[in-house]
Amino acid sequence: MTPFGEAVRRLRQRKGVSQKDMAQAIGVSPAYLSALEHGRRGKPSFDLLQRVAGYFNIIWDEAEELFMIAGASDPRVVLDTSGLGPEYTAFANHLARAIRTLSPAVIREFEEILKKTETVE
Structure with missing residues (x-):
């Protein structure tokens, strides 16, 4: 959903x-x-x-x-890592493979990390 x-x-x-x-x-x-x-x-x-x-x-x-x-509800997300370092592409691919196995608690932790980076920019 x-x-x-x-x-x-x-x-x-x-x-x-x-x-x-x-x-x-x-x-x-x-x-x-x-x-x-x-x-x-x-x-x-x-x-x-x-x-x-x-x-x-x-x-x-x-x-x-x-x-x-x-x-924020498109279930088919595309991440464009062109022009970024190889670690970004590797991370995006790792996330794509692992997303279905992450618990809601881990997702909330990621959300908190991302919110903190948004306030720094």
Whole structure:
């Protein structure tokens, strides 16, 4: 599941609607909505994001957060290490091979490390 899929599922459950009903209301198939929720589809289009936000009648701040979550929800990520040292490429490949075996705690540790590097830049 992607962060966006999880957010949509929570919104849908909060409103008490089925995937089928929501899919019909926003003009997609139930299979597509299910695949989106389960992370088997990539990042949704801006048009679809607007339809989802409109369907749930969410306010601007919450809609903006949903759009940001969607931006971080593409399950097929590409890392471009061209122009960087060989250790960067080796690390990216190692991460790609190991990502499915990492625990949520290790992922949180990586996130904390990355947040610290963002504040230094």
